[in-house]
Amino acid sequence: TTTYDSDSLSGVTTSGEYAAGTDISDQLINHSRQVQTVTYNFKARIRDDRVGNNFGYCDQGKDTSITIYVNPTPRLSVDVADTIFCDSSTVNISVDDDLLNVLGTKVYELTTTYDSDSLSGVTADGEYAAGTDISDQLINHSCQVQTVTYNFKARIRDDRVGNNFGYCDQGRDTSITIYVNPTPRLSVDVADTIYCDSSTVNISVTDQILGVLGTKVYELTTTYDSDSLSGVTPDGEYAAGTDISDQLINHSR
Numbered sequence: 001t002t003t004y005d006s007d008s009l010s011g012v013t014t015s016g017e018y019a020a021g022t023d024i025s026d027q028l029i030n031h032s033r034q035v036q037t038v039t040y041n042f043k044a045r046i047r048d049d050r051v052g053n054n055f056g057y058c059d060q061g062k063d064t065s066i067t068i069y070v071n072p073t074p075r076l077s078v079d080v081a082d083t084i085f086c087d088s089s090t091v092n093i094s095v096d097d098d099l100l101n102v103l104g105t106k107v108y109e110l111t112t113t114y115d116s117d118s119l120s121g122v123t124a125d126g127e128y129a130a131g132t133d134i135s136d137q138l139i140n141h142s143c144q145v146q147t148v149t150y151n152f153k154a155r156i157r158d159d160r161v162g163n164n165f166g167y168c169d170q171g172r173d174t175s176i177t178i179y180v181n182p183t184p185r186l187s188v189d190v191a192d193t194i195y196c197d198s199s200t201v202n203i204s205v206t207d208q209i210l211g212v213l214g215t216k217v218y219e220l221t222t223t224y225d226s227d228s229l230s231g232v233t234p235d236g237e238y239a240a241g242t243d244i245s246d247q248l249i250n251h252s253r
Helices: none
Strands: 002-004 036-042 064-070 076-080 090-097 105-113 126-129 134-137 146-157 174-180 186-190 200-207 217-220 236-239 244-247
Touching (some): 076 146, 076 174
Antiparallel strands (some): 076 090, 105 126, 105 146, 186 200, 200 244
């Protein structure tokens, strides 16, 4: 006979009578979020199979019971506000434990994939307690967008001394890829800084970064006496690399 919650556990051998010496091999599937138990109760008997005049069973032997504990499939969920960040931003990844009670210690294994020459601040690979959030200040040392992929694998660690099986780790992996743009940068160059009235001033604007996620622009602000000087490019946002060519007219004396 078996005792278990059939809504939460399946794969248990049907209660009934079996030939002595018949082994049991059950694939036990836990459909819940917490540990489930199944108790197998064995009672040895001798059955009188005579036809017409049998007494039934000799069954004075004591019962033997075994209780099996079946942990749930390890699972977690992760959440991040966005996946595209500016250089040196702090990325907060919420890691939620999606299980209830288990036998063992709930952990997750973190592995990360990124170019360590170009990106720093990433949490070290390793094992962390279930529910441990991640907060990384990611610094892009290059001139183009960098990616880091965080891979999470939920596990239940068997901490028994001397007789442990290692990990329950049938749960699927969960991955998040974060994109870290470089620090925006440009350079400007002008042939001279002193000009005659009504001269054309050419300012070369060079974009100094490569591939990014987003549109590369620069914001231009100018400071001058508009009553005395005209021809200045208006303040505003311009595509990265847009040069300036202004004919500057001095209206003063």
